[in-house]
Amino acid sequence: MAMGGGGNRAVPYINVTPLIDVLLVLLIIFMVVTPARPSRFKADIPTQRDPNEDVSNLKPNPLTLVVSISTDLQVKLNQEQMGSVNDPSALAAKLQQTFQQRKEQHAYKVGMETATNIPEDQRIEKTVFVKAPRALKYGDVVKVIDAIKGAGASPVGLQVDDLP
């Protein structure tokens, strides 16, 4: 091949293959990292209420599920104690069980009883409200929302009035 020139000459040739290897790997790393897919929890918040509106004849929905968190990080579902923020598995299990029960009993959302064009799963009342004190860390609230979402709740509502 006569590539190396004479035996008494140094070879003036850089081996670029490892360089390309490193560059390709770096490039792939950057390409993968760049489109960090953003995600979010959708939560419903109450719209501004008309202060003159008469709410005395509004009936509370018996299917309402309220998850409340206390300042000592204990979680309650309605009035029942359900573990803590760091271990919300009991809460998730209970919610899942509740939704399953509702499915069997056909407990639909208000106004969805006859909407047969919508999939059964979306008609079941799965609304969960989250109530947390203002002093709590946001991260802890999100952890609980994650668990609630994981149990299949939708929509998730945040209570923002009358918080401790």
Added chain:
Amino acid sequence: MGMQGGADHLQSEINVTPMVDIMLVLLIIFMVVTPFLQQGITVAIPRDLRNPDEDQAINKESSVIISVPKDNEYYMGKKKVNVEDLKAAVEKALANKKEEDKIVYIKSGIDVSYGEVVKVINAVREKGVDKIGLVADKKKGKAAAAPAG
């Protein structure tokens, strides 16, 4: 120099130099662009959660993102605002949006107290917003088997 072999030999070596050039340029472009791609400011959002839904709209230029990196510090996009101005800013940003697109994303740090988030919520709900998106980072890898719904 005797590099090419004899005149009657075909050159059987790939010339990688242009490829390296392109790779380097791409690499540099990505390195430079990456920090700018991030919208708004850096917030320690909740990480490694199992069940948030992906939403590409968060990256859109037109979406309304309120960041709360620390207590009493609010940013709308990249601009620092205080609570009073937040309402006006949100109203302006949502002015020519369709009713169903009226969603405000809240990027709050994990150590921010929930009361700060509630303050932001109270501000935006005055402007007719009833949906918010709590921006959170999804755990990499396969999603947890969440039941449909």
